[in-house]
Amino acid sequence: MKYVSTRGGSTPVSFQDAILTGLPSDGGLYIPQSLPTISKDQLKSWAGLSYTELAEKVLRLFIGEDELSNQELSDLLKGSFSASFHHPDIVPLKRVGHYNIMELWHGPTGAFKDLAFVPFARFIDHFLRKRNKKGIALIGTLGDTGCAAISAFKELENTKVICLYPKYSISMLQRLQMTTVKSPNILNISCETDTDNFDGIIVKLMRDREIASKYNLLWVNSPNIGRIVCHTVHHIYTYLQLCPSCDKSVTFYIPSGALADSASAYQTSLMGVPINVVSTVNENDFFFRLFNEKRLSRPLSVVKTYSCAMDTVFPHNVERVLYLLSGRDGQLINSLMKEYYTSGRADIPQSILDAASTGASRIRSVRVGQDEGFTVAKRIWEEEGYQLCPHTAVALAGQDKDREKSSDAPISVCLATATAAKFQEFLNHLSIPVPVHPCVEGLEGKEEVYREMKKGEDWEQLLMQAINDMHK
């Protein structure tokens, strides 16, 4: 299995090169050169597998045996989920009112990202060890990515982590999950901002070949294809829980920000798993507007919401979705993205929009306002006694809104991307009691360790300083 760029300008690389370099040199994102296909019979035969057994089957499709033997793959996955997840099923399915809810948040940091980071961090560390190298992962996070990455990498030997987060738009518990980890491998930096505007500096350093190779910088945010590949497992697992006979489509309502999980689900549907993807977004509605306005268009600013991990200005993985919708037309994506980055706008060809709404694999978007999220969270608490996180509330509200007008397959599921326990501010606002989750127990009052980057300071220089310090 090789990986190519969405902009068609780089030579195919192996899985390990794709995940260790993170970004291709032509500015695009890595994507499998050709998608593995899963026949209906094969899919059906996986229906009774445990999450770990399924992960072995699915991840094997994306990593050549010449890179990782069956034994190595099995050793890397063995015990990785069961040791750190707090539920025997890893991802249990719940029926709450008229909703199917797939709880993806029983991992060490209470968020769906654990599902990808647990195997992904092990892959990175394994390939670094084989190359006799050490790496530094640079992370920009709006919340859960940093927590999941720090938790997954903190005890591995070959990878250090520098994590930048926005001081003003991260929940207190998310911050504590990162800053209370004391490990020489981990450095947190609080940035005096309320958006992900430090991403530009990270991308600049990652794209500087000299710096990236001198310090062996790793890009583990969702543009890394390893994350997208690892998420495939929970999509297939979810599908099989809802339709083990594999004879119907299932519509997935996915709380979406950078569109990593949506891109992964759409890719999974193109592999032959009958999933319709509905990316539910909050007021930061870039992907929703793409379909309505038929163009990519840069928003004036980010809108701060309680579903803060979805408050993203530009959903990087939209490029992967467009590439797949275009029938893998790297040239088209290259000119589309260049136009967007230059002018802040780019018209989407009708063929791409048609591909999204016809055929066996479909993707669309629903926008949910903050009040709609509040209403559903309050109702589900009062009627069902079930606490939703603000991101999952967007998915449930999105399902109700979408179902009013769509004639889709009758089976649907909302992906629950985080435990409500991490979002006290949201629950307090709605007078809903905060549930307990092991990932946040005992955090309050613990000593925090972090550096700061203040407004007006030279953030690039400060980040370089941090990289140098971690490199020693």
Ligand SMILES: Cc1ncc(COP(=O)(O)O)c(C=O)c1O
């Ligand atoms: C709880 C939660 N829900 C949803 C999202 C959005 O996910 P994606 O970037 O895959 O669209 C995130 C991302 O950080 C998240 O942490």
